[in-house]
Structure formats: structure tokens, C-alpha cells
Amino acid sequence: MKPKLLILREIEHHTKDLLSEHFDIEYHPSYSLEELQNLIQDAEALLTMGTLIDENLIKNAPNLKIVSNISVGYDNFDTHAMKKAGIIGTHTPYILNDSVVDLTFGLMIGAARRISELNSAVKRGLWTVKNDINFYGLDIHHKKLGIIGMGRIGEDLAKRAKLGFFMDVSYHNRHKKPNLDEENIIWKPLDQLLQESDFIVMLTPLTEETKYMIDEAKFKQMKNTAIFINMSRGATVDEKALYNALKNNEIYAAASDVFVKEPVNKDNPLLQLDNFTATPHIGSASKETRNDMAQLAAENLIEVFIKGNHQNVVPELQFLVK
Known part of the structure; x- marks a missing residue:
């Protein structure tokens, strides 16, 4: 049987x-x-x-x-x-590595070039000037990418970033990966990575050690032109601290495929911000x-x-x- x-x-x-x-x-x-x-x-x-x-x-x-x-x-x-x-x-x-990396780059580009925000503006009839400085975004190519959590997805992201966007890539992980040194993908202490990176991608698994790892103090270490992307789990980031960092222009923009509560509450204040992009946990979808x-x-x-x-x-x- x-x-x-x-x-x-x-x-x-x-x-x-x-x-x-x-x-x-x-x-x-x-x-x-x-x-x-x-x-x-x-x-x-x-x-x-x-x-x-x-x-x-x-x-x-x-x-x-x-x-x-x-x-x-x-x-x-x-x-x-x-x-x-x-x-x-x-x-x-x-x-699912390649699909997650695909979406990560989609969110990086979307946040930097304000695609979701400007799509909404065009559809609402707010495009009234041909070359409006208010529609400017930020470049991705040749910028500094910092990856927190360097598993296989992180390695694939790093290699594509270097080869496709000519980015300067560093990472923070519990353990250094000597094989990445040969490709000039450099381990850095977390504080240094946060201070130097133009794009920061969260890929660490959720553990007691990483719960709310990115908090108010960590956001204050980032550049005010930094873009933060969470592709890990919602609870690795303090959502209130993220909201305040975006609202107060302490960082330029953020995007997240994950939230502490899923499906996300429709009254989550992050969803009211133009410089925040949300997707419904579709990394492998x-x-x-x-x-x-x-x-x-x-x-x-x-x-x-x-x-x-x-x-x-x-x-x-x-x-x-x-």
C-alpha cells in the first residue's frame, strides 16, 4: 500500500x-x-x-x-x-536564486529611477513639462553596492552587479568568503558597509541574531542618497525606523518584497510614502x-x-x- x-x-x-x-x-x-x-x-x-x-x-x-x-x-x-x-x-x-536576483535588480532600478512613483504621476496627468527636474532619479551603474548576507543569492547578485552594472561590490557576512576576494568582492564590517554604500540589499536569513538588525541607528549611518532593498524577511528590519528614515529624507528611497506582517496591513504607513516601493513577497514568483x-x-x-x-x-x- x-x-x-x-x-x-x-x-x-x-x-x-x-x-x-x-x-x-x-x-x-x-x-x-x-x-x-x-x-x-x-x-x-x-x-x-x-x-x-x-x-x-x-x-x-x-x-x-x-x-x-x-x-x-x-x-x-x-x-x-x-x-x-x-x-x-x-x-x-x-x-530560485536567479528569479530573486531578477526582482532585486527590478526594485533597485525602480527605486532609483522612481518608476512606480512616476508611472502614477503620468497616469494622473501630472506630466506637464517635457524636461521636469522634479522627475530626476539616481543612476545605478558604477555605484557602490553593499550586500548584507552573502549566501548563493548574494553571490549571484554581486556577480551580476559587477558585470552588468559595473558596480563596486562589498558584503557583510558572519564569515568571509575567500573565493570572492579574487573577484574583488570585498568583505567589510557592517558599519563601514552602511556608511559607504549607495545601494544596500538585505539578504540575511531571519534568526534571533538578525531580528530587527537594521534599526534606527543603522539607518542613520547610511548616506542620505542611499537606497535600501529588503529581500530577506520582514522582521530583519525595524519598519518604524525605515518609515522615519524615508519620511525625514535620511535615505533616498527603499523597496521591500517582505514585511513583518504578511499580507501587509493596508494601513502600514510605509505604503503612503512615494519613495517606498512594495511588492507582495514575489521573489520566486x-x-x-x-x-x-x-x-x-x-x-x-x-x-x-x-x-x-x-x-x-x-x-x-x-x-x-x-
Whole structure:
């Protein structure tokens, strides 16, 4: 008898067909929380994107052995509760790197050249002078880019910035990466990076150490022409401090794909600022990338649950794989 797999996300037919070779599938891409409590009861495996895996869910899932997350991040995993219940968790790293970098450059260009703001101005009939100095923005090419959190996405961003925009790139990370020295991508102390950079991109994971890492004091260290981009997690940045820095022109502009509360509250004061650009956590949200992530998540289930391999098991739960 095949193990029971509950799928809580829409996936392509070929991915579903692959899984059906190994699992007895229950497919519910749309569900309520009340329905989930019943759906999860018989599941031995779960394929999802962002469903909170905590003690409340686990107590309704006595047979659950593995959760495959269609995401590189897994902050929806209560790894302590999963460890206690013996539930393995997997994720989909690396496959979304290029798409996240694409969006990062989109936000950098959009914020520097004020694309969203000026698009709105044109549509509201405010373009009345052909060469209006009030529409000026800032250049990106040949500027200084500082990256906070130098994982694989950061490395890809740095290389594209140097090759495509001729930027001077530095980074801050817990550990220096000697391989980047050869490409003249330089590690700097955080304070120095903040003071010198024209563009600052936040890519660090959310941990107790990085929670609200960019606060009022950090914004005050930045140039008043600096542009800040958050592509990590909302809680790595103090949103009130960001609002004040933008409102008081302590920095030039900012953009964020992530927020402390998601979906973002419509009354979040950041949304009222012309020099702030928001996107709804779409770093990996291209059709091609999301399909590839779902395919990898499916392969993770087969490799780990069926074959007993360690493919893309989150570090905190590696020991559960026999």
C-alpha cells in the first residue's frame, strides 16, 4: 500500500503524476483551516508552501512523517515541535536564486529611477513639462553596492552587479568568503558597509541574531542618497525606523518584497510614502521558477521518504533521516 500524501498547493500535472507513482494522493490546493484539521489526520506526507507546521497542526496529524516545503525558507516550520514528533522537513534551496536576483535588480532600478512613483504621476496627468527636474532619479551603474548576507543569492547578485552594472561590490557576512576576494568582492564590517554604500540589499536569513538588525541607528549611518532593498524577511528590519528614515529624507528611497506582517496591513504607513516601493513577497514568483520549486519539492519527498536519502532536509532535522 502506498503512503498517503496530502498536497496543499497547486502543482503541474507532470509533478502530480510523478508523485502518484509513489504515493496515494489527496489533492487540496484550496482549503480552510477547519478543513485542514480533518485532511491532515491520515496523511503520512505533506507537500505545501508556507503552511504553519506547529504543535497545533501536529496534534491533528498522528501519522505525519515528512513535510516538503515549496520554499527555500522554512520559518513556517516549528523545528522543535517537528523534532519532538519525529517529522522530517525539506525545502527547495538554490533553484530560485536567479528569479530573486531578477526582482532585486527590478526594485533597485525602480527605486532609483522612481518608476512606480512616476508611472502614477503620468497616469494622473501630472506630466506637464517635457524636461521636469522634479522627475530626476539616481543612476545605478558604477555605484557602490553593499550586500548584507552573502549566501548563493548574494553571490549571484554581486556577480551580476559587477558585470552588468559595473558596480563596486562589498558584503557583510558572519564569515568571509575567500573565493570572492579574487573577484574583488570585498568583505567589510557592517558599519563601514552602511556608511559607504549607495545601494544596500538585505539578504540575511531571519534568526534571533538578525531580528530587527537594521534599526534606527543603522539607518542613520547610511548616506542620505542611499537606497535600501529588503529581500530577506520582514522582521530583519525595524519598519518604524525605515518609515522615519524615508519620511525625514535620511535615505533616498527603499523597496521591500517582505514585511513583518504578511499580507501587509493596508494601513502600514510605509505604503503612503512615494519613495517606498512594495511588492507582495514575489521573489520566486515566476511561473517557471515556482513550477521548478514544486518539482524539486516532489523529488525531495521521493528521495527522503521513499529512498531514505538526505536530499534538501533542513539542517535542524537531518538527524531524523535513518
